[in-house]
Every structure is written in structure tokens, then in C-alpha cells.
Amino acid sequence: MLLRLLEEAGYISDGLIHKTSSLYFRGDCGMYILKYYEFLTSNVDLAKISHDLMSFFQLKLALQLLQGYW
Template sequence: MDWQNVYKVYTPFMLTKYKHWEVVMIDLVLCEIKVYDSKVSLIPDDIVKEELAPLSITLPNLLNTIDFYEEGVYANNCSRDWWCPWPIERVDVPQQSNEGDCGMFVLKYIELFSAELPLATCTSHNMPFFRLKLAAEITRGDAYFP
């Protein structure tokens, strides 16, 4: 994979203390971190930002160390000011209505982001269908696991 063609990285992130999964999007162009949380009422914003603060500091340092940013490749000034912590922001997304679906929401968010589809179908009402669909894909060997 040519990292110079990668603009966003989506990854699951576990808030261990809360036993809760979220999606973290690392925007390599805008030098920012977005959090997609299916249960925002569970954890206050300041706690989420505190948990992700090490990433917001370490990531620009790491990218600078490996000379990821070359002149003119990315637009944001933060890419050259490697000591600048990247901002962390929560994004409004469909919310789960129970305590146990955060992992499935994370999988679905990432799947929809990857396909550049809206998150509108990602609802608690649709989670039983998505779980069955995933189980069937795994059983048939159709599930995509890179």
C-alpha cells in the first residue's frame, strides 16, 4: 500500500475502563482525530479526549520522524508543526439504544465509511439483521478480514 494515497485511517478504539468500543478516524490531511461513538451518553467528552490525548501527541511526532509529510503533499500546517497535538472531536452518529451493541456499531460504521455510504442504516433496530448477516458471511467465508 502506498501511504501517500491514504488520507484517512479508521480504527476501533476500546475505552477499557468503560468496556466500550468507538471508531477513531485519523485524518492525515487535516491532521485531526474524529471519534464516532454509538453511545455518547456513556462517557463524557473530556474523558474521551483525555484517553486519546497520547495519540494526538504521539502520532504527529511519529509521522514527522518517518518523514511522512513532504513539502506540498498535505495542506494543513499542523503536518509540519509536528509538536502540535492534533485536535480531537466527537462526531454525531446514530446511537445505540442498549448497552451491548457498541462492537457491532463499530464494525458497521467502518464498513459504511469504507464504502463511502451514509450511516443512516446503522440503527439499533437494524443491528439484529447486521449480526445475522455477519454470521452468515463468516460461515460462508465471505467476510472480509484483511
């Protein structure tokens, strides 16, 4: 779903990132939303989302987007 949203916003097409200067996350709010969505749809316990893991989740998402995982 995130990939489709990024494509519709013009950030990604053909697997390439185009608007890199304005594509970034401020703070953890966006990551919390993404993890809640991911965990809810995967039936994973929401208690596993913690502030201590946000940096890891952000790095993991960045790598997945750059590798075209989504």
C-alpha cells in the same frame, strides 16, 4: 480486515472457526463499530445505521463468517 484480525487472534485458519466457545459479540457495540467502518469505507450514509437493524446485521455477519465470505 475483520477476517485478518480473526485469523491473527487464532479464531480462524484455513476458513475454519476454532475458538467457537469464546467467539461471540456482547450487545451491539461491536456491530456498531463494524458497520461504521464498513459504511465509512463504502461511502454509505451513516444515518442508515440504526438500533433496529442490529439483529439483522449480526445475523448477516455470522452467516458471512460461516460461509467464508470475508
